Amino acid sequence: MNMMRDKARLFRVLTFSGPGLLAVAHIVAVVAVLSFGRRAGAYPLHPVGVVLYGAAAFLAAVGLFLQSRQLGASHFAPLLWLSLPTLVSFLFWIGLGGPFAPYDPHDSDLMWFSYLTFAFLFSLIAVAYRSFAYLIAMCMMQVALYSCTSTLPAYVRYYPAVGVLGEHPEILTAFVVVYFVGALLLLLRKRIAGGAVPGLWLAAVLSSGVGGAFLYRMLIWLPVNGAYLGWVSANTYVPDLAWNWTRTLAELAAAATVAVAVLSGIWLLLWQAKSRLFAQGMQIRCAELGTDVR
Secondary structure: OHHHHHHHHHHHHHHHHHHHHHHHHHHHHHHHHHHHHHHHOOOOEOHHHHHHHHHHHHHHHHHHHHHOOOOOOOOHHHHHHHHHHHHHHHHHHHHEOOOOOOOOOOOHHHHHHHHHHHHHHHHHHHHHOOOHHHHHHHHHHHHHHHHHHHHHHHHHHHOOOOOOOOOOHHHHHHHHHHHHHHHHHHHHHHHHHOOOOOOHHHHHHHHHHHHHHHHHHHHHHOOOOOOEOOOOOOOOEOOOOOOOHHHHHHHHHHHHHHHHHHHHHHHHHHHHHHHHHHHHHHHHHHHHHHHHHO
16 A cells, blocks of 8 residues: 555656756756846846746746645646646746846747747647646637737837737737637547546656746746847947856756756556556456356
């Protein structure tokens, strides 16, 4: 009995290891950005973005810790908390701006890639776990983020040249279509794959792997100490001592998240396969014994 309890505890720890490490990477990144701002006098994120990113990172860390201690029968809440650190990675990119941001962080190509990547990820998780609530929640979050950071500012600044859908209505349309296709697949899923759903470990591996890789790419994209930022102004340089060791630690933590997601996913997949084969073997053995008795 104790062995079964220990295995269940280990399984839970491995499930939450990727998202948990990603949440830690975000906390370290918040410290790095705040430290940068103190030395440089400004941030690589918009001041509002710094506040929202820091608050979301803290919420993700606390929520994951509480969720890891109680897994209910419903998949909606655990899926939401497991995906929140990944959504915070998306929020990091959205917050990029100001005098020390990388060159054109919100160009249309990067917007296409970012919005569609996360829309595909969250739709895939929703279909795998048969959760309309999760699909709708993630779609509404992405629409809200797009509206607050792209549609409304552009509409106010360029009205009436820009319509209510912002400068890139095709991007909004595209990722909403992805969620719509996900909803259609959800309706067909039971006929195609039955009612079974995978363990939460799959959602944890997918979300933390993508979120960790995205955060790592954004972190290494930030201008380094002493970099010349000619796209801001002719005399803009990153101060020589603006970044300290916390940026390197945040990059390492983001990269480690991807490694942990892959390794824990392989281990958990093999564990489940082994358990399934063992259960099938036991069923066959019991059937043989039952035949012998008769």
